[in-house]
Amino acid sequence: MTDRLTIRRPDDWHVHLRDGAMLQAVAGHTARQFGRAIVMPNLTPPVTSVAAAEAYRGRIMAALGEGVDFTPLMTCYLTDDADPAEIAAGHAAGVFTACKLYPAHATTNSAHGVTDIRRLTGVLETLQRIGMPLLIHGEVTDKAIDIFDREAVFVERVLTPLTRDYPGLRIVLEHITTAEAAAFVAEADHPIAATITPQHLLINRNAIFDGGLRPHAYCLPVLKRETHRLAVRRAAVSGSPRFFLGTDSAPHVVGAKESGCGCAGIFNAPFALEAYLRVFDEEGALDRFEGFASEHGARFYGRPLNEGTVTLVRDAVAVPDRIGTGETAVVPFMAGETIGWRFDG
Ligand SMILES: [Zn+2]
Numbered sequence: 001m002t003d004r005l006t007i008r009r010p011d012d013w014h015v016h017l018r019d020g021a022m023l024q025a026v027a028g029h030t031a032r033q034f035g036r037a038i039v040m041p042n043l044t045p046p047v048t049s050v051a052a053a054e055a056y057r058g059r060i061m062a063a064l065g066e067g068v069d070f071t072p073l074m075t076c077y078l079t080d081d082a083d084p085a086e087i088a089a090g091h092a093a094g095v096f097t098a099c100k101l102y103p104a105h106a107t108t109n110s111a112h113g114v115t116d117i118r119r120l121t122g123v124l125e126t127l128q129r130i131g132m133p134l135l136i137h138g139e140v141t142d143k144a145i146d147i148f149d150r151e152a153v154f155v156e157r158v159l160t161p162l163t164r165d166y167p168g169l170r171i172v173l174e175h176i177t178t179a180e181a182a183a184f185v186a187e188a189d190h191p192i193a194a195t196i197t198p199q200h201l202l203i204n205r206n207a208i209f210d211g212g213l214r215p216h217a218y219c220l221p222v223l224k225r226e227t228h229r230l231a232v233r234r235a236a237v238s239g240s241p242r243f244f245l246g247t248d249s250a251p252h253v254v255g256a257k258e259s260g261c262g263c264a265g266i267f268n269a270p271f272a273l274e275a276y277l278r279v280f281d282e283e284g285a286l287d288r289f290e291g292f293a294s295e296h297g298a299r300f301y302g303r304p305l306n307e308g309t310v311t312l313v314r315d316a317v318a319v320p321d322r323i324g325t326g327e328t329a330v331v332p333f334m335a336g337e338t339i340g341w342r343f344d345g
Pocket residue numbers: 014016040248250
């Protein structure tokens with residue numbers, strides 16, 4: 001039995017670092033484990049300009065302090081009015097790594113999102129031409145569609161025609177949760193990849209209703225039934241370079257979760273690698289963990305692999321019930337549970 005695993009330093013290809021006091025509180029958790037992270041732009045207001053992204057990047061680095069070896073990769077939040085010239089200039093300047101497409105009202109702070117992808121023709125043509133990835137929250141927002149079906153319907157109604165219309169457009173389907181999404185990404189004759197969160201690998205939708213309503217198991221896309229969790233797990237450990245690590249760590253202060261209308265999002269950054277490694281361990285796929293965590297994403301984004309390594313050790317680690325205090329008190333993923341691995345730096 002392997003009790004100690006050393007891998008090349010990994011990256012988190014999807015994270016919400018928030019802003020202000022919460023940014024101060026959470027940024028270090030991500031920087032401790034990962035060399036780089038794709039930082040989501042859904043602030044209030046969203047990050048839609050090069051200047052806003054540069055300023056946000058500065059606040060992230062200031063929150064981390066001197067001497068921390070971490071690179072935040074910034075993204076541009078797409079709106080109906082997104083300007084292709086601004087996006088291309090930001091990409092050329094090394095500020096924008098990718099664009100993020102939120103269908104309007106799909107998730108936290110997405111009210112400014114795109115109402116109809118056909119309004120983005122100029123942007124999509126530009127992204128395709130300059131090789132800049134489009135990151136997609138892949139859910140339809142049609143209220144007539146059952147919330148558990150919104151990703152599968154998105155794949156059929158939006159993603160399939162999108163890949164046909166823009167055959168060279170590099171796409172990351174974010175935080176996939178269904179067998180349909182996993183199959184599409186695995187099989188498409190298209191430059192497409194997907195990120196996978198720890199929660200969608202470890203728990204299914206029963207967790208939301210386990211003995212009562214469990215707001216800390218609520219995220220978007222919402223957890224799905226067991227068959228989908230197993231399909232996503234198979235994709236993650238398959239060794240396919242199209243699947244890689246993206247935590248979607250999304251902290252909300254406790255009161256915003258434990259509420260009559262609780263926010264969507266799971267804060268998994270403090271024990272992210274440990275949680276993922278548990279999955280690969282259970283699946284007998286420890287030899288594929290490094291590809292998923294440290295190689296596939298960098299290659300898809302055309303970035304060099306990180307220098308340096310991290311080590312995880314088999315150990316009983318208890319996840320605390322709460323991390324932080326006051327306005328930054330957050331309940332972490334797997335609170336109160338024991339993970340079988342410890343991050344050793
Ligand atoms: Zn997200």
